[in-house]
Amino acid sequence: MTGSSAGEEFAALVARVRADPAVVGAVLSGSQARRGMATGRSDYDVYLVTADGGTSIEERRDSRLDIVVMPLEEFRAHALPGSGCEWNRYSFTYARVLKDRADGLIGELVSAKGALSREEALGMVAASLGEFVNAAYRWLKNHRDGRGTEARLDAAESIPPFLTCVFALHQRVRPYNKYLGWELRHHPLGPPSWSHDRLPPLLATVLSHGAPQTARRLFLDLEPHVRAAGHSAVLDAWGEDLLLLRQGEPPEDLELRRPEPPVR
Known part of the structure; x- marks a missing residue:
């Protein structure tokens, strides 16, 4: 989106995510999810969770959007002990769920990642x-x-x-x-x-x-x-x-x- 701001591109992404049935969950992380931390240079870190990885929304990493697309089964274990990416666990502390399944599964998984049992x-x-x-x-x-x-x-x-x-x-x-x-x-x-x-x-x-x-x-x-x-x-x-x-x-x-x- 030439000439658009990071906020405008994020809003457009959210609209696409909400209209895409292949995306069963979306999570906002990073500085934009933590009140008072974002600056004019902060991008939007978004995890998209799909039922089978088949969304048309592509991964992206630049100064405006950092989009990670992940199948649900991978997301279940992501950042938890034994996943190999435990280093990423704090990403889900205070993260905001932008889209969830009817049963609230994405929110439950984010909560489990964001705090220790x-x-x-x-x-x-x-x-x-x-x-x-x-x-x-x-x-x-x-x-x-x-x-x-x-x-x-x-x-x-x-x-x-x-x-x-x-x-x-x-x-x-x-x-x-x-x-x-x-x-x-x-x-x-x-x-x-x-x-x-x-x-x-x-x-x-x-x-x-x-x-x-x-x-x-x-x-x-x-x-x-x-x-x-x-x-x-x-x-x-x-x-x-x-x-x-x-x-x-x-x-x-x-x-x-x-x-x-x-x-x-």
């Missing part, structure tokens, strides 16, 4: 907690031993599992980095330590300095919540190694007789 959250907290502690522990060891660059690399690697753990504690999918500030402003996690005013600046300090006190701050903020959620065993498995995360350098004799922690 209790069982998923329990497993994700345990796994990401172990990854975070491992990264933070190695961060502190490298800093202690004068390996500044290595410490900052481990500091950076500690952030993804930390955020995964924090959001999973609330049965929520970790947002893409782009949406972290928006998420914390519009859908707060609750604890003051993870508020929009506190958490992003702390993470910025982790990335810019990798100072040991920030590792301990992240750990001490997280520890009571994961213990309250029933994950004490993950932490307790680290034994005396946790001293380094809680209070700094362990006694010299403890350092000498302590085995290397497992890489988890």
Whole structure:
């Protein structure tokens, strides 16, 4: 549509989708689905779900529309564990269903993708907690031993599992980095330590300095919540190694007789 705006092309697409019986579902994702995130450069990310993949509407990816066409059977598993595209799960958090079947199946599938079940959250907290502690522990060891660059690399690697753990504690999918500030402003996690005013600046300090006190701050903020959620065993498995995360350098004799922690 020469000379038309992205909004006009999106409106035309929606009209075609609603008139096309081969399309059983349509979902708007991305910045346009999240209030306050879209800019003048934002495109419209749309998933079209078909009964058999036979729609005449073609996939497209440009500065105005990003259209993905997917058969229903593929869409059922898309972005869920075992699908191979788990990385795309947050796309369906706060996504808007533009067209649904009479039985509401598309909306149900989008809801299931956009949040974690209790069982998923329990497993994700345990796994990401172990990854975070491992990264933070190695961060502190490298800093202690004068390996500044290595410490900052481990500091950076500690952030993804930390955020995964924090959001999973609330049965929520970790947002893409782009949406972290928006998420914390519009859908707060609750604890003051993870508020929009506190958490992003702390993470910025982790990335810019990798100072040991920030590792301990992240750990001490997280520890009571994961213990309250029933994950004490993950932490307790680290034994005396946790001293380094809680209070700094362990006694010299403890350092000498302590085995290397497992890489988890």
